[in-house]
Amino acid sequence: MDxxxxxxxxxxxxxxxxxxxxxxxxxxxxxxxxxxGILWTSSADRKAxxxxxxxRDKEKIxxxxxxxxxQEKVNRxxxxxxxxxxxxxxxxxxxxxxxxxxxxxxxxxxxxxxxxAGLTTPTPIQMQAIPLMMHGRELLACAPTGxxxxxxxxxxxxxxxxxPANLGFRALIISPTRELASQTHRxxxxxxxxxxxxxxILDKASMAAKKYGPSSNKKYDILVSTPNxxxxxxxxxxxxxxxxxxxxLVVDESDKLFEDxxxxxxxQLAAVFQAxxxxxxxxxxxxxxxxxxVEQWCRINLDNLVSVNIGHRNSAVETVEQExxxxxxxNGKLLAMRDIIKKGFLPxxxxxxxxxxxxxxxxxxxxxxxxxxxxxxxxxxxxQRDNVISSFRSGDIWVLIxxxxxxxxxxxKGVNLVxxxxxxxxxxxxxxxxxxxxxxxxxxxxxxxxxxxxxxxxRSIANVIKQAGCPVPDYMLGFKKIHSVVVREADCHVIVFxxxxxxxxxxxxxxxxxxxxxxxxxx
DNA sequence: AAAAAAC
Numbered sequence: 001m002d003x004x005x006x007x008x009x010x011x012x013x014x015x016x017x018x019x020x021x022x023x024x025x026x027x028x029x030x031x032x033x034x035x036x037g038i039l040w041t042s043s044a045d046r047k048a049x050x051x052x053x054x055x056r057d058k059e060k061i062x063x064x065x066x067x068x069x070x071q072e073k074v075n076r077x078x079x080x081x082x083x084x085x086x087x088x089x090x091x092x093x094x095x096x097x098x099x100x101x102x103x104x105x106x107x108x109x110x111x112x113x114x115x116x117a118g119l120t121t122p123t124p125i126q127m128q129a130i131p132l133m134m135h136g137r138e139l140l141a142c143a144p145t146g147x148x149x150x151x152x153x154x155x156x157x158x159x160x161x162x163x164p165a166n167l168g169f170r171a172l173i174i175s176p177t178r179e180l181a182s183q184t185h186r187x188x189x190x191x192x193x194x195x196x197x198x199x200x201i202l203d204k205a206s207m208a209a210k211k212y213g214p215s216s217n218k219k220y221d222i223l224v225s226t227p228n229x230x231x232x233x234x235x236x237x238x239x240x241x242x243x244x245x246x247x248x249l250v251v252d253e254s255d256k257l258f259e260d261x262x263x264x265x266x267x268q269l270a271a272v273f274q275a276x277x278x279x280x281x282x283x284x285x286x287x288x289x290x291x292x293x294v295e296q297w298c299r300i301n302l303d304n305l306v307s308v309n310i311g312h313r314n315s316a317v318e319t320v321e322q323e324x325x326x327x328x329x330x331n332g333k334l335l336a337m338r339d340i341i342k343k344g345f346l347p348x349x350x351x352x353x354x355x356x357x358x359x360x361x362x363x364x365x366x367x368x369x370x371x372x373x374x375x376x377x378x379x380x381x382x383x384q385r386d387n388v389i390s391s392f393r394s395g396d397i398w399v400l401i402x403x404x405x406x407x408x409x410x411x412x413k414g415v416n417l418v419x420x421x422x423x424x425x426x427x428x429x430x431x432x433x434x435x436x437x438x439x440x441x442x443x444x445x446x447x448x449x450x451x452x453x454x455x456x457x458x459r460s461i462a463n464v465i466k467q468a469g470c471p472v473p474d475y476m477l478g479f480k481k482i483h484s485v486v487v488r489e490a491d492c493h494v495i496v497f498x499x500x501x502x503x504x505x506x507x508x509x510x511x512x513x514x515x516x517x518x519x520x521x522x523x
Numbered sequence: 524a525a526a527a528a529a530c
Contacts, residue, residue, distance in 0.1 A: 177527065207529085228528040256527090268528075355525060378527055404526050425524060 081124035087306030091135050093127035104134040106159050109194045117190065123148035124310045129284075130156055133248075138283050138302040140254070142290040143310035144317045145435020146411070149286045153250045154188055160248060161221055164196045168218040168245035174227050174272060176256045176265065178203075178382070179389060180409040184252065185224040197221045202229045204382070212241045227257065227268035234275050243275040247282060253408045254285035255428070258294045288435060289314045289428045316431045316468040320418075320438035320446050324462065324472065327449045333421060334365060336449060341369055346416040347398035350406065352433050354422035359401050362421065366399065373399040376406065407432045411439060418446040423454035427464050455479070 074092050078085065083093060097114055100106040122130065125143035132139050133156030143149055157171045173188075175181040185201040192199060200206065202225035212220070212233065233241035249272075251257055257265045273283075283302060285294065290313055298305050316322065327336045337351075353359045356377040363375040374397045376388045391397045393412060400406075401421075407429060415437040424430040430448070437444025450458060462476035 204530090226528060232529045259527095263527085265528075407526090425526095 078128070081127060082311045083124050083128045084309040085128060085306065087137075087139075088304060090128075090306055091131040091137075094122060094131055095127065097122060100130060100134075100155065100159070104131070104159055105162075106155065107162075107195055110155070110158055110191060113191050113193055119151070123152075125149055125308065126152045126155070128308050129153070129286075132306055132308065133157075133282075133284060134159060136160075136282055137306050138298075138304065139285070140290065140295060140298045140302070140305065140307040141284065141286045142308070142313055143286075143288065144315070145288045145432060146317060146319075146439025147288075147310060148440070149252075149288070150184055150187055150409075150411075151191075153252075153284055153286060154184075154191055157222065157248050157250070158188075158192055158195070158197065161197065164198060164219075164221055166218045168242055169200075169212075169220055169223045170245055171222045171248040171250070172230075172243060172246045172272075172276065173222070173224045173250045173252060174230070174257060174269070175224065175252045176226065176408060177405055178226055179385065179406065180252065181224045181226050183409070183411060188222060188224065199224070201225065202233070207233065207240075210240055214238055214242070218245075227265055227272055230275070231268050231271045234271060243272070244278045246276040246278055247280050249273070249276045249281060249283045251283070251285045252287075254287045255289050255291045255294050256287070256408060258291070258297070260293075289431055291428070312467065314428065314431065314464075316464050317435055317438050318468050319441060320434050320444045320468070322434065322465045322468060322470040323445070323447045324458075324465065324476070325447055325449050327451060329451060332451065333449050337362075337366070337419070337421065338369070340419070340447075341366075341371060341399075347372075348392060348395065348412065348415050349399045349417040349419060350412070350415055350436050351399060351401045351419045351421050352407065352424070353401060353403060354425065356403055358422060359403050362401050366401070371399055372397050373401065375401040377403040378405055404429065404433075406436065410436060412436060414442070415439075415444060418444070420446065420448035423448065423450050423457060424461065426457070427460045430461050430464060 077083075077093055077095065081093070094100060094103065097106070097111060097119070101108060101111050123143075124147065125141060126148050129139065129141050129143075129149075129152040133153065141149065141152065143152075153173070157173075161170055173181075173184055175184060181201055185199060188197075188199045198220040199222045200212075200220050202223065206212070207229065210216075230241065230243075233239065234243070251269070257269045260266045276283075285298060287294075290309075295307065298307070325336065327333050351362070353362055356379050359375050359377045363373065366373045374388050374391065376385055380388070388397065388400065392400045418434050418437045420430070420433060424433055434444075434446035437446060448461065458476055459479040462472045462479075466472045466477060
């Protein structure tokens with residue numbers, strides 16, 4: 001065993017930076033060789049024994065110093081990228097994709113696919129989560145929206161599987177919506193191009209064909225699906241799908257899939273976990289937001305859990321300029337919306353509403369405005385949903401009205417504005433919705449309408465906005481469950497006031513609304 | 524609290 005192998009063992013997967021620690025390494029190597037020479041000579045010589053001890057001490061000190069220097073460097077890299085990690089024996093982060101080839105045997109063709117896709121440097125979550133999964137570690141990963149989580153689990157899967165094999169599905173990825181499953185599937189296909197993996201998505205056609213049943217040839221490797229489809233196939237007698245060959249189970253948007261209650265995802269997810277019964281199954285849970293429930297579950301059920309957090313947990317991405325807009329009433333929303341359209345905006349824009357019915361209504365209000373607007377929600381047919389997504393991606397639709405269906409994971413290139421037409425139902429939903437813009441380091445903008453009715457949640461959203469570095473009026477942060485804060489008039493700040501609205505006079509502003517009596521704010 | 528998720 002040479003010095004570096006020994007070092008690696010002690011560092012528990014630590015990598016060695018030859019450039020940075022070259023001098024220490026040389027000194028160390030020399031010391032080791034001298035030491036060895038002594039070890040193998042006759043032990044009868046006392047002098048030699050004394051020398052041996054000196055050399056051993058030298059070696060110990062040198063080793064300790066090396067470890068220390070190395071750890072300092074690793075700490076610096078983690079701090080610089082805001083990587084927080086909890087767990088035992090955590091491997092070092094990688095700083096380049098090519099290290100993944102040299103250190104972990106990433107397929108060169110995959111590396112080539114990465115660079116053709118313009119991906120040159122790993123993002124913080126990729127730097128730390130990839131080595132962890134490469135070491136077969138189970139993990140809970142939390143990283144901001146648009147920070148590269150999909151790639152962070154896809155690369156280790158492809159490396160782990162090595163090459164196509166006819167053993168049945170060896171990797172499974174679960175997503176909360178069909179749109180997200182389909183996007184992840186596409187990403188995997190693109191990433192593994194030329195390697196020959198059979199990447200499948202569970203859709204109606206594949207389910208009808210019964211092609212994963214007991215009599216199938218098992219010529220497939222990776223499966224992407226929403227949970228209920230899987231459960232449906234698993235429940236059939238005999239089961240139309242076997243997951244006992246699964247070696248990696250990835251739960252994307254994990255907090256969503258842990259949602260409890262009568263119609264939550266949790267039971268479905270439990271059935272999937274149970275079906276992945278192989279002795280070697282490893283599990284990884286990813287999301288931009290993490291709730292205590294999920295963390296608790298992971299601590300109890302995962303093997304030697306490592307949790308990785310990038311930046312602060314449950315925070316909005318900092319590349320989005322966020323704004324709260326008081327619109328007074330329902331009618332005020334529509335007026336403000338028309339105002340945005342009239343003033344001119346840079347498409348594409350995503351507009352979130354709280355229910356399917358509201359999505360339909362808003363669509364009918366806007367369809368005659370002379371802009372390319374469409375709507376998507378779970379009550380539309382899969383064909384319609386697919387068409388809408390592809391038209392929005394291609395730029396044929398400028399304004400897309402949507403429900404929470406599109407709140408998570410969906411990666412539209414270059415969404416310029418996310419409009420929360422209806423107030424989000426929680427801070428977590430807010431974080432995911434506005435995360436459809438400002439992705440991969442690009443800038444974005446999010447505007448959130450609010451009315452009197454939204455006051456109960458205003459404070460928690462205002463806190464998220466403030467934490468992301470956007471200004472919010474102090475009184476919003478001071479809101480308590482029982483409103484008792486007296487608001488100074490100086491806090492009443494008119495954002496938009498358009499006298500052209502005639503009879504439907506509207507005041508659009510950030511202020512305390514109920515205690516504001518400034519007539520200028522009401523025209 | 525609504526949405527999503529099978530046929």
